Structures are given as C-alpha cells and as structure tokens.
Amino acid sequence: MKATGIVVEYNPFHNGHLHHLEQSRVKTDSEVMIAVMSGNFLQRGEPALVDKWTRTKMALNAGVDLVIELPYAFATAQASDFAKGAIFLLDALKCKSFCFGSEEGSLRAFLHTYELLTENEASYNLAISTLMKEGISYPKALNEAYKLVSKDVSVPLVDLSKPNNILGYHYIEAAQMLHTQIQPKTIQRVVADYHDDAKASETIASATGIRKILFDDNDLSAIKPFMPTTSLDALNEWQSTADSFGSWERFYPLLRLIILRHTKESLAQCAEVTEGMENAIWNAATTCITFQPFMEKIKSKRFTWTRIQRMLTHIYTEFTWKQLREIELPTYIRPLGMNQKGQAYLQSIKKDLQLPLVSRVAASKDNKLLQLDIKAANLYYLGLQSSYGQQMVGSDFRIAPIRI
Template sequence: MKATGIVVEYNPFHNGHLYHLNQSRSKTNSDVIIAVMSGNFLQRGEPALVDKWTRAKMAVSAGVDLVIELPYAFATAQASDFAKGAIFLLDSLKCEFFCFGSEEGSLDSFHHTYQLLSTNKADYNTAISTFIKQGISYPKALNEAYKLISANSTVPLVDLSKPNNILGYHYIEAAYKLNASIKPETIHRVIANYHDEANPSETIASATGIRKVLFGEMNLTSIQSFLPSTSITELQTWHTAYKAFGSWEGFWPSLRLIILRHTKAQLANYAEITEGIENAIWDAAMKSESFQSFMMQIKSKRFTWTRIQRMLTHIYNCFTWNELEQMDLPTYIRPLAMSKNGQAYLNSLKKDLQLPLISRVAAHKENDMLMLDLKASNLYYLGLQSTNAHEMIGNDYRNAPIIQ
C-alpha cells in the first residue's frame, strides 16, 4: 500500500481541506492518506475550536485514512520545528510522499530556494541579525534577509511572504535536513488565502475566515456552505454538549489567573518568552478584562500577534525553556482516528516502526513528551469554562483510537 502524508490542523475541517485531501490522493496515486494533526493547541498559538478527537473524526469522515497527533512541543512551535516534527513522523510511518498546499504551486521553486539559503547560510543569518537589531519582528527580518540574498538569483524562487509558502519551504527544509526518504508534492491553493475573509458566494474559505464568521454570529448555519456536512454535524454535536468553542477570549479568565499567579521573573522561564516581554504580559494582564484588550496593549513591531500567542500558550500549559530544549524529535506515534483502510496500513507496519506506537497512554507515563500532551489536553477542557467539558479531563486515558 502506498501512503501519502499531509500536515494539518483542521480547525475546522472545511471544503478547502477536502480539496487538498482529494488532490493529494489523486496526484500521488496513493492508497492511504495519513494526516499528522495538531492536538488541542495550534501552531498560531491558540486553543483549537474543538478538541483533537472531534477534529480527527471530521477528517476520517471526509476520507483521511489515518490521523496521528503531532506532539504539543512541535504543534505549538515556530514553523521550522513544526515542520520538522511533522515530516519526521510521516517519514517514520513510511509515507512515500508528503503533499502540502502552497500559493506557489510548483516544487522547483521550493528546491531552488532551499539550495540558495543553505548555500548562503552564513550571509543569510548575518542579514537576519542585522534586521532584528533594527527593531523589526523575526518573521519580517527573515523576509528582508531573504530579499537581500535572493536579489541576484537567476532561477525561480518561492515568495516567502506567503504563509503557506513559508510552511511549504520548511517542510522541504525538514525533509532535506532529516535525510528523509519521503518525497514532496505541492498543490496550488485555490480561491481562499490563509487570512482571507469568508465570501458567502464561495464554497471554499480559509479556516481563519470561517472561525471569524462563526464567532461573530455563533450560528453554524452561517458557515455550513464552507464545510462538508460531516464537519457541521460534529460541530453541532460538540456545541450541544459543551456550549462553547475554543478561543483565547473564552480562555481569558483562566489564562489571566495563570499569568497573575506568577511573578514577572517566573514568567521568563516559559518557552519563547524573551527580551523582557514578561513585564508587559504581566502588566497588561493586571489591567485587561478581555483577551482582545490584553493583546492590543502588548503587540508591537518586535513581536507578531502569533508569536505572542505562542508565548501565552506555553504560559498556560506551563511549558518551560528547559523542557523545550530537551525535545528534539517526536518520540512516539499516537493514532487518534482511522478508517478500516488506515487500520490495515498501520497493522502492516507495526513490526517495522522505529518509534513506539501508542494506542493506550497509561503504559507510557515515563514519556515526558506524551505527558505534556496529556497535560495540555486537560488544561484545554478546563479553559472551555463548561461543566460538561470539565468532565473530559483525563479523557486521553479513556479514549482509544477511533475506528470508522
């Protein structure tokens, strides 16, 4: 059986994801599609709309064969580490291809860009440092340095100001650096870009646009044209049970309490907290009754909204610099959901897997990376401010992989 891997968050699973899924299967002529998916906290540093089990069910209902969890340490990391963790897991599962969406739509440009930046690594890093010293954010410094290094290139290169191109580049980079056998493919992103508003006249919208509409109207009818019916059903079931969707605004009372129970010096111990921003975080938390007002006080040219959110995610989940530095690569494969086809593929691999396959977590309490995932899951349910959701605490010990 030939397998293709995709890297996803499915927050929530929408028609654009369905297009990507079907195109990935068709383009690689694969028998099995494996999705490595973020857990309850995401790469942009925010809680997921619904939990990982619900999103995994959406995926398998729509045609994904196997969903495995990307551990928290990678799911909430900057793009290069996010990609490294995901590609490592897909390669470990013997995927022949990984297929990502991009604004570029051409693989050659990605390969040329990797060769350019790896060949000029010293000059590139020097340029990044120079731009950072000018007081701009790290992502903007990367882009400015890239423009400088690529100015005289005679081959087609990727536009690294586009969010999906950036992730795609890091997937390619990870495959090279890991010396992985998995091969890349890319699909041109259609209609909706990453941050676009949802257009009611279309059937494809970005997940960001869909969430904005949902939180604005709190009515699933307003987004049903953008999602498969199976996703709408799962969202309806979730909201009936818990009366809340995951967001920092909803989590704010818990996050604010956690921030203020620390001293400013203690906040500096958490991952990604740098350059004294712990002072601004603590001061803003003292004065802010909403997450939006809190963020408006601490955002700056130096730190992007996403980077600040990742800092807050680590504060909320008590994930420290010391823990981050000990987590180089994923240490296990954890299935969340699968089709019968995915189950057959996984069974065929069991003897050849180099990483432990974890279906029941109780026997793996010594695995620090896994325990971090479980802690983050429990804190996610607490953050929902819902009595029914609080009953989900400890759910990772009770849940076996879903088979549909």
C-alpha cells in the first residue's frame, strides 16, 4: 500500500484541512494518508483548543487513515526541529511522499530556495547573526538575510516571510538532512495568510481565525460554516464534557503560579528562555492578572509572540534547556488512532519498523520522550481547571488508540 504523510495540528480540523487532505491524496495517488499530529501543546507555544484524542477523532472522521503523535519535544520546537521530528517519523512510517500546504504552491521554488541557501550557507548565517545583534527577531533577521542572498537570483524562489512557506522549507531541509528517500510535494493553501483572522470565504477560514471567532463569540454555531459536521460534533462533545477550551487565557492562573514558584535564576533554565527574558516574565507575572496584559508586558522586538509562547509552554511543563539539548530524533511511533485501512497499513509495515510501536504507553513508560508527552498531556488537562480535566490526568495509560 502506498502511503503519503502530512504534518498537522488540526486545532481544530476545518475545511482548509479537508481540502489539503483530499488534494494530497489525489496529488500523490496514495491509498493511505498518515498524519503526524502534535499532542496537547502546539508549535505556536499554545495549549490546543481540545485534546489530542478529540483532534484524532476529527482527523479520522475526515478521512485520515492513521494518526501518529508528534512527541512534545518536537511539536513545541522551533520550525527546523518541528520539521525534523515530523519528517523523520513519516519516513520511519515508510511513507513514499509527504505533502505540505504552502502559500507558495510550487515545489520547484522550494527546491531552488533550498539549493540557494545551502550554497550560500556561510554568508546567509553571517547575515542572520549580524542582523540579530541589532536586536531584531530571528524570523525578521532570516527574512532580511534571505533578501540579501537572493537579490540577484533569477529562478523562482519562495517568499520566506510566509509561515507555511517557512515550515515547508524546513520539511524539505529535514528530508535532505536526514538522507530520506521520501518525496516532498506541496499544495497551495486556500487560505492565503495564516494570520488572517477574517473570514476568507464562506466556507474557509484559518484555524487561528476559527479560534478567534470561537473565543470572541463563545458560540460553536458561529464556526459551523468552516468545518465538517464531524469536527463540529467533536467540539460540541468536548465542550459538554470538558467544560472549557484550552487557551493561555484559561491556563494563565496556573502559569502565573508556576512562574512565581520559580526564582528568576531557575526560570532561565527552562527551554528557550534566554537573554534576560526570565526577568521580564517573572516581573510581568507579579503584576498581571490575565494573559493578554502579561504578554503585552513581556513582548519584545527581539522575540516573536510565538517564540515567547514557546518559552511559556516549556515553563508550564518544566521542560529545560538541558532536556532540549539532549533531544535528537523521535524514538517511538505512537498511533493515536486509525481506521481499518490505517490498521492494515500498520500491520503491513510492522515487521520492518526501526522504531518501537507504542500502543500501550505503560510498556514504554521509561522512554524519556514519551514521559514528556504523558506529562504534557497531564498538565494540559489540569490547565483546563475542570472536573473533566482532573479526571483525564493519567489518561495516556488508559486510552487505547482510537479505531473507527
């Protein structure tokens, strides 16, 4: 069976995701679609709207055949490590190709860009570090440096100021660096701008836009046009049992407690906390009662909002620089759910897998990366501050991969 991989967060699953899924299947002519999906914390350094099980259900109901958890250490990492973890897993799962959504839409442009930056690596990196010394953020420095090295190039290149293009670039880089045979493909996103919080069309809105509508209106019917019925049903079911959606606004009282238990010195040991941000974070926590003012207080032109949120995620989960530095590649394949086709595929490749297949976490509970996933899941549930959240602690040990 021919399988294609996609890298997803599905926070929540919407019509744009459905389009990507269906087009990926067509474009690659694949029987099996495998999604590597983040757990309860996401790459933007945020708790997910709903837990990984609910998002797995959304994925399966929409036609994904097999959902594999991207371990916490990669799911919450900067783009290059996020991509490395995801592509490594898709390759380990014997996918023939992976297909990512991008603002660009043409693979050629990505390959040209990868070639250009590899050839000019030294001057590109020098430009980045020079620019960062002026106090601008990493993504801005990347962008400026990219303009410099690409200014006289005639072949089509990717606009690396677009978030999905950046991720796509890193997928291609990861596939190269890991010496995989997996074939990259790309599909143009139907929502042009990830940050777009307006309704792009009658039926398509970005996940960010959907979450904004949901939190602003506090009404699931407002997001109904933008997602399959099965996704909406899953959100409805979550709301009725879990009592609250995951967000930093919701988690903030706990994050605040955690920050104020730290000294500034010990805060600086949390992964990604750097350049005196421990002071800004600690000071803001002493005075700010809600999340938005807290973020306004600590934001800095040196760091993107996303990067700061990743610091907060690692503070919240007690994930340290030391742990971050020890991480190399995923060390297991953990299915969160599958349909019959996904199950048959997994059966067919089982004997050739180079990584252990973790269906019951109890059997692999000494695996350090897996312990992080379990811990992050537990802390996510406690962050919900609801009776359901309290009950879901330890659920990784109780919930078997979902089968539909």
